[in-house]
Amino acid sequence: MKTVLLGVSGGIAAYKAAEIVRALQKRGYDVRVMMTANAAQFVSPLTFAALSHHEALTDEFDCPGNPIPHITLGQGCDLFLIAPATANVVAKMAAGIADDLLTSTVLACTAPVMVAPAMNVHMYEKTVTQDNLATLRRRGIAVIDAASGYQACGDLGPGRLPEPEQIADVVDEHFQREAAPLPWTGRKVLITAGPTVEPIDAVRFVSNYSSGKMGYALAEAALSRGAEVTLVSGPVSLPAPMGATVVPVKTARDMLAACEEAFDSADVFIASAAVADFRPAETAKEKLKKGTEGQEGLEHVRFVENPDILATMGTRKRPGQIVVGFAAETSDIERYGRQKLASKHADMIVANQVGEGKGFGTDDNQALLITESGSEALPLMAKTRLADAILDKIEQI
CATH class of the missing domain: 3.40.50.1950 (Flavin prenyltransferase-like)
Structure with a gap:
């Protein structure tokens, strides 16, 4: 008893x-x-x-x-x-x-x-x-x-x-x-979380408002199902999920390198990190000043595209390997999410609206799960519950 x-x-x-x-x-x-x-x-x-x-x-x-x-x-x-x-x-x-x-x-x-x-x-x-x-x-x-x-x-x-x-x-x-035996025992899950930071000079960087809460909730949900979890995390202020292998990174190129190392052995790859799309073409070793006569300052910083981690992993996936991406949009989330599903060779896109207090930095989120077979709209819920809903959908796939 x-x-x-x-x-x-x-x-x-x-x-x-x-x-x-x-x-x-x-x-x-x-x-x-x-x-x-x-x-x-x-x-x-x-x-x-x-x-x-x-x-x-x-x-x-x-x-x-x-x-x-x-x-x-x-x-x-x-x-x-x-x-x-x-x-x-x-x-x-x-x-x-x-x-x-x-x-x-x-x-x-x-x-x-x-x-x-x-x-x-x-x-x-x-x-x-x-x-x-x-x-x-x-x-x-x-x-x-x-x-x-x-x-x-x-x-x-x-x-x-x-x-x-x-x-x-x-x-x-x-x-x-x-x-009962945990359903994901023996599975390896690779998750990216948080923002990336792209340095401009010795004291400044370009980033976004991602808190990493969604990626960390996914890691905890996967661990609770018995999975072996590798969490590649940008700079966040969250405690490491107990039992996960956490790989801290800063830039998008750092994150790509960490993912490339762990991807082939993973059964599921979930790219929930908010990777900066652009980075400064050059990082100044000293603090840049405001533009003065004869000198170029912050207003002349030139940007180049960062590597696309989701697309890179999507083109590398083997049969049976699941690749899931996120699409944080300010409008037309289903249209952009479905475009991303095809262009990134993903099996599912978790699309959500961001801005005006939604998505980034919050404890809850409202998402649309997009697969080739259709879309499933989820109501506003805690990110911990959303993480379980995403893993449930992955099981269906």
Whole structure:
């Protein structure tokens, strides 16, 4: 029998946690409950003790017979599910704070951790909350997307705790995946991410607004499916995905060289990097000054085309090898994406609109998946979810 440790934090959705206990028990799980002090203001620990047939713990220093509960429980369960996870608990988890029984157990836990955030829509949509959830995902913590609807405060929107049966479904899926072999085991995936930077002189360069979040999300999604991942990354401010081989590069020519070295052994190549189309023809060794009499300055910098990495790899692909490119456009994304699909010899193009706060630097994206057989429009979603959708499409190909 699998043991699920249920962490309940202090929000109005805490009342649903009692139903989560019952839903998990009906599916054959042994459920143990741990609560924050604020959660106990909404639902009595006695309620959870009666339902789970185990004492519901709330205080790390009031556990008779178990002097180190955050260690014994965190290392004795098969899954640590925190539902509901308030904005405060999510933030503490992202920061590594361990100031109560629940957050101390998170740090000590050796089992997979899963959170189901629940909070007011405005709290949920705040950039800091979404950044914290993205941080948890990058660290391997599964995040169950919040449901949308009417909230206790009267607001309408995302932030509701999903229904208990839906959460139990996610737990079932987790254990089913754990028992089954990972679908991409044995596959090698080569991914490019981030921008390239093309130096003008000793202090200046040409680049773009790419954050690398899409490429890194793809790397993490491929790793979670069992793939061996090589990530060729331009300069970004993101932690390396655990388990990936990261090759840092700066210029487009650097990125091309790294891809050429790894491409032949790859089963899938995903070119998600925003490669600079042009570079200065010459890089000045010293800082260029504004144009003065008898001298040429920045206004006279001449540009030349960079190598086309996607087209180069597309013409080299062997039978059975999959090549996927991205098309960041400001208009007519399907027309330009389909042109790119043909001219780059790609198997799929992920086309999306950029500019005006879309695409670059954001945590979400809206994309069109273009293949020879047709186009699939995806709604606006987190880049982590989009990464899974892209890999699902690659499996179909």
